[in-house]
Amino acid sequence: MKNNMAEVGERIAAMREIRGLTVADMAKALDTAPETLEAAERGELDCSVTFVYKCAEVLDVDLVELLTGDNPKLKRYSVIRSGEGLPVKRRAGFEYQHLAYLFKNKKLEPFLVTAPYSSDEQDKPISLSVHDGQEFDYVLEGTLKMSIDGKSKELKPGDAIIYDSSAPHGMIAASEPGCKFLAILLK
Numbered sequence: 001m002k003n004n005m006a007e008v009g010e011r012i013a014a015m016r017e018i019r020g021l022t023v024a025d026m027a028k029a030l031d032t033a034p035e036t037l038e039a040a041e042r043g044e045l046d047c048s049v050t051f052v053y054k055c056a057e058v059l060d061v062d063l064v065e066l067l068t069g070d071n072p073k074l075k076r077y078s079v080i081r082s083g084e085g086l087p088v089k090r091r092a093g094f095e096y097q098h099l100a101y102l103f104k105n106k107k108l109e110p111f112l113v114t115a116p117y118s119s120d121e122q123d124k125p126i127s128l129s130v131h132d133g134q135e136f137d138y139v140l141e142g143t144l145k146m147s148i149d150g151k152s153k154e155l156k157p158g159d160a161i162i163y164d165s166s167a168p169h170g171m172i173a174a175s176e177p178g179c180k181f182l183a184i185l186l187k
Contacts (some may be wrong), residue, residue, distance in 0.1 A: 004043075004089070005040075005043045005045065005046060005047055005089070006042075006043030007043070007069065008040075008043070008047060008052060008066055008067060009040050009041045009042055009043040009044075009045070009047070010041070010043070011065070011066050011069060012037075012040060012041055012052075012055050012059070012066060013041035015055075015059045015061055015066070016041075016059065019059055019060075021058075021059075023037055023038055023041075026055075026058060029058045030051075030054050030055065030058060032051075040055075046089070048129060049088055049096060049111070050129040050130075050131045052066050052067065053109065053131055053185060054131055054132070057132060057187070062104070062105075062106070063098075063109055064086070064098065064101045067086065067088060067098070067101075068086065068101070071104070072101060072102050072103055072104040072106070073102070073104055074102045074103050074104060075103075075104050075105070077103075078100060078102040078103040080099050080100070080101075080102070083097075085097025085098050085099045085101070085111075085112055086098040086101040088111070093115070093116040093118070094113060094114065094115050094116070095113070095114040096111045096112070096113050096183075097111060097112040097113075098110070098111055099111065099112055106187075107186070107187055108184050108185060108186050108187065109184070109185040109187075110182065110183070110184045110185075111182070111183045111184075111185075112180070112181075112182060113180070113181050113182070113183050114178060114179075114180050115142075115144070115171065115172065115173040115178050115179045115180075115181070116173060116177070116178040117142075117173040117174075117175060117176045117177055117178045117179075118172070118173070121172045122172075122174070125147075126145070126146075126147040126170040126171065126172055127170050128147060128168040128169060128170040129168070129169065129170060130165065130166050130167065130168055130169070131165050131166070131185070132165070132166060132187075133165050133166075133185060133186050133187050134162060134163065134164055134165055134185075134186040135162070135163055135165040135169070135183065135184065135185050135186065136160065136161070136162045136182075136183070136184040136186065137155070137160065137161050137162075137171070137181050137182065137183050137184075138159075138160040138181060138182040139155045139156060139157050139158065139159050139160070139179065139180075139181045140157060140180045140181055140182060141157060141178075141179060141180040141181075142157070142173055142174075142175040142177075142178055142179030142180060143155065143156050143173070143174040143175035143179060144159075144171050144172075144173065144174065144179045144181055145171060145172050145173075145174035146161060146169065146170070146171045147168075147169065147170050147171070148161070148163050148167060148168075148169045149163075149167040149168060149169070150168075154174060155181075165185070
């Protein structure tokens, strides 16, 4: 299963057309510029998981269908073995593994996230995003520096945070060599 940005963009465009949405209508629903959506559909934009997640919500499809072109089929349970999550490209350096990509009709999207430490990011504003629903993050290794709704929080192993993800939020690894955490997006 592939999830490169050109293929993801093609699937977003195809589903938008199937749903009868114009670029302008979809961009408005995503709260983004039509040019941004067009760039994503052409595969020219390095889309975040948040962006693709929003597209999936607007198009009423499973996130995994946009990422891979396959529709999850398991209904009762799904086991994902260590290291076998679906790799998802989000932003430079961050590694995301979707931990429920085979399960159909999910009410949440669980990811194992590995964030690299960058000394350059430590004194800069953290890049923020927003999406519908709620998010739960649980730190497994390292220190995670969060910016949520204008406030800064540091989370260490065993710490957790849940928040309304329509509030601007973002995170970086604040310890070397990086941070590993579980991120669960709730619909």
